[in-house]
Amino acid sequence: MSSTSPRYPPPGGYPPRPPTIDDLAARAVVSQDNRIPIKSLLKTADNWRNRGQSYEEQYDLQNAFVAYASAGKLALEVIASHPDYDKALSEEQKSSLAKVKR
Structure with a gap:
């Protein structure tokens, strides 16, 4: 007889699968x-970055x-397409956003 266990779900069932990258990205609304x-x-955007x-630091990677x-x-979708983008941002801020978009 084989020492491997049969392919039955363990008591309580299988643990839920971890979320995929697409699952996590869908939460970023x-x-x-x-x-x-x-x-x-x-x-x-800065608050989201700080929260990340x-x-x-807490190893909560999801x-x-x-x-x-x-x-x-x-930063890349909303701010870059905002009507005040050219007026409100300094050249340094625009340059920083442009570097990230590449």
Whole structure:
């Protein structure tokens, strides 16, 4: 008789599968409202980045990914297409965003 156990679910069933990258990315939802002042959006993106760092320090990598993805989406999709983008951001800020977009 083989020493391997039969292929039956363990008592209590199988643990849930970990979320995929697509699952986590779907949780990174940001508002596309261009009426929000761009400075507020920049502050929100910075808050998401800080939250990601905090999660990362706690080894909560799933929530860190979601927070970093939220910051990235906000910076690269919402802020970069905001009507006040050219007026409100300094050249240094625009350059920083352009480097990230590459």
